[in-house]
Amino acid sequence: MSSIYQVKITLFGIIKLMKVYVARHAETNYNVLGLCNGDPAVNVYLTSNGIKQAHLLAKSLKNIPFELIITSEFPRTKETAAIVNEHHNAPMDEDSRINDLVSGFEGKLVSDFNRARRESKNRWTVRLNNGESFEDEKARVQAFLNDLKSKHHQACVLIITHQAIAQIIYALVNKLPNEKVNDIEMDNAQCFEFYA
Secondary structure, X not given: OOOOOOEEEEXXXXXXXXXXXXXXXXXXXXXXXXXOOOOOOOOOOEOHHHHHHHHHXXXXXXXXXXXXXXXXXXXXXXXXXXXXXXXXXXXXXXXXXXXXXXXXXXXXXXXXXXXXXXXXOOOOOOOHHHOOOHHHHHHHHHHHHHHHHHHOOOOEEXXXXXXXXXXXXXXXXXXXXXXXHHHOOOOOOOEEEEEO
């Protein structure tokens, strides 16, 4: 891993940049079944394998001096964060803007949702079964990142969220087009980092 802090030299002096780590939650019962879940009230939980994954993630991040951990409103992100935070005792916050996609396919196969989106006239703006579009999701993630940068501009922050949200964050940070988002690998309990 690279150093924890990076600085930018400006005409006004040296500025410490925010270091952000983004992790996907560990494996859940719905991941195993390949089901969609966009409602935090549904009973989706970490599997025994997911708990092991969360502990491995925690071990890999134990020497990072997190000043804040942010999760979505979903129990699976909070469970993963609680395990990681055993090494940090950092304050935790939640933000609905990094919630999983409201797909309109609650409890149905992810493969069915992906097929329906691919086959639609415009896969970026379609709202299937009154769910969110990709562009809706991307806009709320961009708003979250803008607020994060303005409020925590010199902090070391961990975000624990969902596959699609992590992919969008990666794409936004790296200025990738929509067509590349689904190509971004983001397995359960996988993490990436960036400076902002």
